Amino acid sequence: MQEMKTVIDKIKEYDTIIIHRHQKPDPDALGSQVGLKEIIKENFPDKKVYAVGYDEPSLTYLTTMDQISDDTYKGALVIVCDTANTPRIDDARYSTGDFLIKIDHHPNDDAYGDFLYVDDSASSASEIITEFAMTFGLKLNSASARMLYAGIVGDTGRFLYPATTSRTMYLASILREQDFDFAKLGRQMDSVDLNIAKLQGYVFENIIIDENGAAYVTLSQELLKSYGVTESEVSSVVPTPGRVASIEAWVLFVEQPEGYYRVNLRSKTTVINEIAKNHRGGGHIFASGAVSKNVDENKQIYQELQAAVANK
Ligand SMILES: [Mn+2]
Known part of the structure; x- marks a missing residue:
């Protein structure tokens, strides 16, 4: 006050x-x-x-x-x-x-x-x-x-x-x-443009989900180009996996033109911002962002997410 x-x-x-x-x-x-x-x-x-x-x-x-x-x-x-x-x-x-x-x-x-x-x-x-x-x-x-x-x-x-x-x-x-x-x-x-709706379709078709509901999907530069989706428009597909009942927490790896990845972490009830802090990021407990250098770091982040969901 x-x-x-x-x-x-x-x-x-x-x-x-x-x-x-x-x-x-x-x-x-x-x-x-x-x-x-x-x-x-x-x-x-x-x-x-x-x-x-x-x-x-x-x-x-x-x-x-x-x-x-x-x-x-x-x-x-x-x-x-x-x-x-x-x-x-x-x-x-x-x-x-x-x-x-x-x-x-x-x-x-x-x-x-x-x-x-x-x-x-x-x-x-x-x-x-x-x-x-x-x-x-x-x-x-x-x-x-x-x-x-x-x-x-x-x-x-x-x-x-x-x-x-x-x-x-x-x-x-x-x-x-x-x-x-x-x-x-x-x-x-x-509302979303049709190309974003199609990208949402790609996310649903290609997302990997483990037995506890930890999920990930990777969006490459090539893929974004083929869908005609700009970097800023990608944000509208970040919440998309949350609509799937069996998904508890998810991570979207978005490849950047420079080769690194922007990492979008989201969850329904699992705290995920500590994972983001481990990888040059941070944010809210259920919605955070991070930066990953390469595919190996992406794997590491997904493993951390799987552990967080499993140990919840
Ligand atoms: Mn805000």
């Missing part, structure tokens, strides 16, 4: 506020970033507030970013949402403002910034921003509510994942009071 008070005080103190979030944005990154921007615009109309970063083509239906000059950062407040560590922040200029605030719900392994508001019990950064608005009686509007709702829906898998609490649902219901087309938004977020 005291921490939130500092955030509102800083927002009141600065005329220019620039909001960042992580690379390869997902709906929660954009939802918390632009949700906060819209809240500040609505409640402090004299302030200049910007949201910056790469426009991820598959998410431009949610929002698009502002283009600003380097000079804009002079004397500005910079807020970074939904980003656990500095290498993942989209747009390196985040460090060139006057004061830096981190607002996040990932475990606080990299405590960057002049001030931090981190609540790893929150389902999403968007939930934190919504609670922040409620705490200080800030007005919501349809634009902020739509973005924040999208962020919560995104990070909870539509209220499916265990991080979904009664607080999550309460705050979502507050957002739902605003006038935006939530059915259309939900449909857009649930």
Whole structure:
């Protein structure tokens, strides 16, 4: 609460506020970033507030970013949402403002910034921003509510994942009071292009599952090219194996053009973030990312996952 008070005080103190979030944005990154921007615009109309970063083509239906000059950062407040560590922040200029605030719900392994508001019990950064608005009686509007709702829906898998609490649902219901087309938004977020649907088919056809429900699948560069799927679009097949009843935990090895692998670890009830930490990564207890040098390390990671599921 005291921490939130500092955030509102800083927002009141600065005329220019620039909001960042992580690379390869997902709906929660954009939802918390632009949700906060819209809240500040609505409640402090004299302030200049910007949201910056790469426009991820598959998410431009949610929002698009502002283009600003380097000079804009002079004397500005910079807020970074939904980003656990500095290498993942989209747009390196985040460090060139006057004061830096981190607002996040990932475990606080990299405590960057002049001030931090981190609540790893929150389902999403968007939930934190919504609670922040409620705490200080800030007005919501349809634009902020739509973005924040999208962020919560995104990070909870539509209220499916265990991080979904009664607080999550309460705050979502507050957002739902605003006038935006939530059915259309939900449909857009649930839709995939046909090539992604086909890649999901590949995942179901080729995933290896052991007797305890530990599973893995490897997506090579060649395969991604043949399906016409970009690196950023791969994220939409990461939750796919969870739909199989006999799968308890899974890992997707995604080959990179440079030859190493991005490792996506997910589980229903098995803690897997320690495995990620063993392999240049980390994250939430049921959703983590890591980096693997080669096929041998992939095998090692899968063996660790099998052991974790077997010993649960
Ligand atoms: Mn998030």
